[in-house]
Amino acid sequence: MKLSKTFDKALWVFHINSGSCNACDIEIVAAVTPRYDTERFGIKLVGSPRHADVLLFTGPVTTKMKDRVLRVYEQTPDPKVVLVTGNCADTTGVYFDSYAIEGPIDTLLPEDAHIIYVNGCPVRPENIINGVKEAWLYLEELRGDDK
């Protein structure tokens, strides 16, 4: 699939909380506010998965949120990148032995999903920006030329 040239300068991110403790979510908001200001790169949070290029997952996926998480994944148009944010989204972290956890998220998503892991408990805003940069590089590769 070839992407148009207009695609890469502005990545839109949809954030979905699948049962995290709020810490990563607050750091994500901190990443878009003036200190870190990702909006200057055209990276911004959007209100609907249908507008998004990047899905930002936080949390270990609780039983009640599982179907909703998958639905949001399906609603996001291709090509998309999944940013798995925080240690509990990556490996379920401290919540590893709970009865109410279905995650981690990468075991639930289809095999062809492109996943980038951003670690930390909670992740630092700098790390989130780095993760979005990785997503950017991947999507640029899809465009097919060397830029």
Next chain:
Amino acid sequence: MKEKEETTYEVPIGPIHPALKEPFLIKFKLDGEEIVDAEARPGMNHRGIEFMGMHRNPMKVIPLSERICGICSIVHQHMFTTATEHALGIEPTNRARYIRTIMCELERIHSHILWAGVAAHEIGFDTHLHFTWKIREKVMDLLEYIAGNRVNYSMWTFGGVRRDITSDMYPKVFETLKYYEDLYEKLEDIFLDDPSIKMRTQDVGVLTKEDALALCGVGPTVRASGVKKDVRIDQPYAAYGDLDLDYVIPSRYGFENKGDVFSKTLVRLKELLQSIEIIKTCVEQMPEGEMTSEPKKAALFNKLEKRSGEGIGRIEAPRGEAIHYVRLVEGRSDIDCWKIRASTYNNLATYRPMFMGEQIADIPIIAACIDPCIGCMDRAEIIDVDSGEVETYTKEELHELSVKKTERIKNRGIK
């Protein structure tokens, strides 16, 4: 043709929110624009924390307890540690009490500023959101300087704290406090004197004193209605017993104890000042001594395993009173029983009287005004009860309605 009849609409809101906060669902019954009933449906974020805690060693539960909530991580680790100390009969050292108080108040500052930004965003003032989050970074820097991480500090241990606040750190603490003192007037100017913000917050989401008492609300939510309720004064913990504190209620500052969103904003802003004063006093009065009364790990583990007892930890979290209950049984290395009651649980009940009779466009700000650790506005569906027709509102549309209302009010004000 079918005859028209009066009916109500049902609007579920949640459980996925695009910007921040946890998954949560509120169902509204609407008559036109007016809300006639509201019902909260929690449970999307149930991670089974108490269950997990009851299968682990208390030492391992400290990091788990601060991951209950990322905004009030200090609150939960404080409650869990004090409850376990209570059960074991351990007393924290005096210096640890003061360090704990300072950290609790620093967290209150960051939490209240965060709330102010979210509230401004909900009524369409995104410049204020960015302003408040910009100034919030200063206290995050101080927390990182003291504890080593921006969130989730793991500073507490049974009998004291793991990290000290030494005298070479004081200048940085005072510098941060000075920064907020200088900015305070501007904050008050933005949130209390701005005519359009006043019009969106005054007489919106009113919680009467009777309702506040009957529904057992806690924290700034009920203090705004004039209820004198504050664990720091009623049942002092850490170093609060040594301090001279007074209840922050609107009538103390010449305002009416109305219980609307405006009063709640006022209470939170005044608590910022109170927190600054508390930190200053604590740093000045900080006693010398050990950081923890249990420096030997082996002895502490021995106590955790060999003693039985039950304990309660109470705290005035930024959102109100919260409680942990811990029971330990002799001969077992894990916790026998652990029960948590967070402040939002109490405050959820106050949603119903606050939403009654308000408009759809006021949902975001009223939902935010109790400072919920939840509150999702991603998707709202309007269901016609008769025909079953479904109309979907996205969070953006809902937010847009709120912003439009602000603009309408502004324009009316200019005429």
